[in-house]
Amino acid sequence: MLQIDGKRITNLEMETAGIYALANMFGHHALSINAILASRVHDAFAENPQKIVDDAIQYVLARL
Structure with a gap:
C-alpha cells in the first residue's frame, strides 16, 4: 500500500x-480516471456499472 x-x-x-x-x-x-465497479475485499459489485462509467465520463468532459 x-x-x-x-x-x-x-x-x-x-x-x-x-x-x-x-x-x-x-x-x-x-x-x-477509473470507475470503481467492484470491491474484491468485500466481494461486492456495482448495481448499475454503466451509470458509474457514464458519470465518470461526464465528470471528465465537464472539466476539459
Whole structure:
C-alpha cells in the first residue's frame, strides 16, 4: 500500500502505471480516471456499472 498526503492508494492498474511511466519519460502530464465497479475485499459489485462509467465520463468532459 502507498500513502500520499494521508490518503491510501491500494491499487494501481497496469495500464495506468504504463501511461504514467511513458508520460514521465517524455516530459508529459498524464491522468487516469477509473470507475470503481467492484470491491474484491468485500466481494461486492456495482448495481448499475454503466451509470458509474457514464458519470465518470461526464465528470471528465465537464472539466476539459
